Amino acid sequence: MPRLRVHGFSLSLDGYTAGPDQSLTDPIGVGAGPLHEWLRATKTFRARFGKDGGEQGTDDAIAAASDAGVGATIMGRNMFGPMRGPWADDSWTGWWGGDPPFHHPVFVLTNHPRAPIALRGGTTFHFVRDGIESALAQAFAAADGLDVRIGGGASTIRQYLTAGLVDELHLVIAPVLLGSGERLFADTSGVQNGYECVELVTSRAVAHVQLARRRE
Amino acid sequence: MPRLRVHGFSLSLDGYTAGPDQSLTDPIGVGAGPLHEWLRATKTFRARFGKDGGEQGTDDAIAAASDAGVGATIMGRNMFGPMRGPWADDSWTGWWGGDPPFHHPVFVLTNHPRAPIALRGGTTFHFVRDGIESALAQAFAAADGLDVRIGGGASTIRQYLTAGLVDELHLVIAPVLLGSGERLFADTSGVQNGYECVELVTSRAVAHVQLARRRE
Numbered sequence: 001m002p003r004l005r006v007h008g009f010s011l012s013l014d015g016y017t018a019g020p021d022q023s024l025t026d027p028i029g030v031g032a033g034p035l036h037e038w039l040r041a042t043k044t045f046r047a048r049f050g051k052d053g054g055e056q057g058t059d060d061a062i063a064a065a066s067d068a069g070v071g072a073t074i075m076g077r078n079m080f081g082p083m084r085g086p087w088a089d090d091s092w093t094g095w096w097g098g099d100p101p102f103h104h105p106v107f108v109l110t111n112h113p114r115a116p117i118a119l120r121g122g123t124t125f126h127f128v129r130d131g132i133e134s135a136l137a138q139a140f141a142a143a144d145g146l147d148v149r150i151g152g153g154a155s156t157i158r159q160y161l162t163a164g165l166v167d168e169l170h171l172v173i174a175p176v177l178l179g180s181g182e183r184l185f186a187d188t189s190g191v192q193n194g195y196e197c198v199e200l201v202t203s204r205a206v207a208h209v210q211l212a213r214r215r216e
Numbered sequence: 217m218p219r220l221r222v223h224g225f226s227l228s229l230d231g232y233t234a235g236p237d238q239s240l241t242d243p244i245g246v247g248a249g250p251l252h253e254w255l256r257a258t259k260t261f262r263a264r265f266g267k268d269g270g271e272q273g274t275d276d277a278i279a280a281a282s283d284a285g286v287g288a289t290i291m292g293r294n295m296f297g298p299m300r301g302p303w304a305d306d307s308w309t310g311w312w313g314g315d316p317p318f319h320h321p322v323f324v325l326t327n328h329p330r331a332p333i334a335l336r337g338g339t340t341f342h343f344v345r346d347g348i349e350s351a352l353a354q355a356f357a358a359a360d361g362l363d364v365r366i367g368g369g370a371s372t373i374r375q376y377l378t379a380g381l382v383d384e385l386h387l388v389i390a391p392v393l394l395g396s397g398e399r400l401f402a403d404t405s406g407v408q409n410g411y412e413c414v415e416l417v418t419s420r421a422v423a424h425v426q427l428a429r430r431r432e
């Protein structure tokens with residue numbers, strides 16, 4: 001069965017998944033850089049940007065597995081871009097340039113209508129206005145038997161979690177303190193009964209925690 | 217130099233250090249048992265209660281190190297007992313029975329006066345009404361060159377952290393979700409600049425994160 005999964009989503013020790021004040025110059029908020037240091041150091045991530053070298057251990061295996069078997073991605077509007085409200089025009093096509101690293105359909109949750117954007121390399125952004133269940137149904141249909149990944153951010157993952165729709169949740173605990181920002185786990189009471197840890201490993205940089213839906 | 221340290225303090229993945237509704241029957245709040253499963257499984261912990269066997273790896277080494285070099289403990293009123301407000305009488309002497317596992321002076325932060333309680337095995341509970349700095353000065357004096365440990369709970373640790381008084385903070389991330397309860401990291405903005413991770417290891421059960429005051 002295709003699964004809905006979250007993969008490689010980073011949390012600080014104090015529970016933040018992004019810093020405050022997201023903007024064009026701070027896509028993941030101010031001061032949140034250390035959260036993703038583990039990922040930027042991997043061979044897989046560096047290769048995406050044409051760079052040699054990089055970590056080839058646990059973290060790299062996680063980074064490489066992130067795309068494996070995924071046929072569609074769902075993300076929140078704030079992960080797609082820093083602007084809020086109605087789309088002023090069609091100039092913004094995401095943070096990732098003309099050849100985004102998805103290579104499959106991406107469903108962006110938004111309240112504001114916009115036509116799909118097809119970019120190079122197989123990535124098409126679709127804008128979904130009728131809720132998370134609709135986005136999920138469209139994503140599973142587009143994934144054609146493969147898994148669907150929730151890219152983020154925290155609010156989007158939280159909505160799917162509290163709706164009981166997430167099958168696998170892989171979190172990366174970065175041993176840093178951010179002090180403020182956006183939490184993944186806030187008002188998620190009830191979620192605790194649905195998941196259990198199936199794997200816990202550390203690299204030199206971070207702890208990886210794989211949660212799966214608890215078996216009945 | 218003697219240090220002020222927190223050792224083996226458990227957090228859930230969603231950031232809770234205790235469950236809600238602490239009471240006589242739920243000393244750490246409802247549903248928080250899984251947080252300390254790692255500790256209860258260790259040889260060191262079991263030996264305290266006269267039991268054989270137990271885990272002898274990473275977790276046991278941490279459990280054993282918890283008491284090493286510690287000459288005094290500070291704790292909050294809520295860690296000492298479930299009652300609130302003025303002490304009704306002197307009958308409550310803590311959760312730990314007549315021979316508590318501290319074997320040194322323990323300073324309990326409270327707003328309500330109470331005479332010290334000397335118990336077997338070298339544990340004396342002192343009740344401190346004039347604030348965290350006073351308790352710390354008294355604890356360092358009593359520790360006589362050894363370290364002072366903050367036993368908990370979250371609120372007490374947070375007060376010392378935000379005051380910049382903690383030298384070492386060893387946290388244990390239990391890969392469980394509690395859903396609700398008391399957070400260690402809430403309104404701790406500013407603390408992030410003072411600490412860095414100096415060790416990160418996992419056992420089969422949990423991730424251990426050692427933070428130390430950042431070197432200038």
